[in-house]
């Protein structure tokens with residue numbers, strides 16, 4: 645994790661979410677984006693969630709990646725408490741393979757927007773990239789790095805042989 649002042653907050657409902665959500669952190673590390681990461685549960689630590697969301701903007705965070713599984717209320721509840729962009733990542737659950745997580749996050753009522761990414765690793769990775777894109781709006785060198793990242797992907801696919 646970067647030692648600079650965090651610009652992205654990463655939260656998740658349980659440490660069991662970390663193997664998935666750490667993939668967002670890996671992306672931020674690769675772009676040199678400073679972040680903080682901690683367990684904050686909507687159901688098990690509601691007061692901590694409230695404090696986290698209410699203080700996030702004043703602490704300098706620019707967006708929040710929130711991952712949760714099952715009855716995944718964390719991203720939506722955090723969205724209800726801050727106007728920072730909240731990027732919800734549905735973690736794959738044991739019983740319903742993350743469909744429960746996805747639907748819990750995506751079906752927000754109009755007026756409380758919560759971005760929702762794919763279930764699992766792809767969602768976590770894309771949330772990291774999306775957070776980077778938000779920061780790149782006011783950071784040209786980060787924007788250049790994102791262009792390079794897309795170029796690398798293009799070159800890799802163009803060189804694929806069957």
Ligand code: RP5
Pocket residue numbers: 656657658659660661685687711712713714735
């Ligand atoms: C949710 O319940 C967490 O986000 C996690 O995905 C799920 C299971 O949590 P544990 O029982 O593994 O702590 O709140």
